[in-house]
Amino acid sequence: MKIRVGFGFDVHQLVEGCALWLGGIRLEHAKGLLGHSDADVLVHSICDALLGAANMRDIGYHFPDTAGEYKNIDSKILLKRTVELIAEKGYRIGNIDATICAERPKLKPHIPLMQETLAAVMAIDIDDISIKATTTEKLGFTGREEGISAYVTVLIEKE
Template sequence: MKTRIGFGFDVHKLVEGRELWLGGIRIEHTLGLLGHSDADVLIHALCDALLGAANMRDIGFHFPDTANEYKNIDSKILLKKTVELIREKGFSIGNADITVCAERPKLNPHIPLMQKTLSECMGIDLEDISIKATTTEKLGFTGREEGISAYAVVLLEK
């Protein structure tokens, strides 16, 4: 059996007039993330980690932000397509470990639903998805509540 590790990172700016989508769920907040799609920074980092582990470039290569077909798309669709791509190459997902950096809103109450949603999208056990939330202690763009970032690490098996 061959195992491969992938790492993903993404960041999006917080703005007024947009819904906040993280981990495939809508979270009530006064600001939302700006992007071509729904700007779900958690899912985008996860897709990059999956694609990286499979040596298949990145989310922008497969789902470019210049393509109208991806305008305002639900990132869960991108995740499902990403999982299909890596499975076509013979990989299965061992586990995913994700960290989201945001000052507000508090994300801990939403983590179980995010895990359930990602588990269903990816076709893997809930126990194989770890999601953590942290702040940057009011430092940097995240601390100033200008944006949210996410980091993801995955293990693939072939």
């Protein structure tokens, strides 16, 4: 068996008038993330990590923000397609370890639903998805509540 590791990172600006999508679910919050798609930083980071591990470039290469068909798209669609892309190269997901960095809203109560939602999209066991949340102790753009970022490490396997 061959294993590979990938890393993903994404950040989007928080603005009024946008929905807040994180981990495939919509959260109630005064601000949402600005982007070409639904701007789900966690899903985008997972896609980048998976594509990187399979040596398939990044999310922007496969789903460019200049393409109209991806305008306002549900990022879960991009994630499902990413899993299909790596499967075409013979890879399957081993596990995912993710950290969302946000001052607010508090994410701890939403993590189980994020795990359940993402596991269903990727057709993997919920135990193979670790999601953690942290703040930056009010430092930087995250601390000023100007944006949210996500960091993801994945392991993929090839038989």
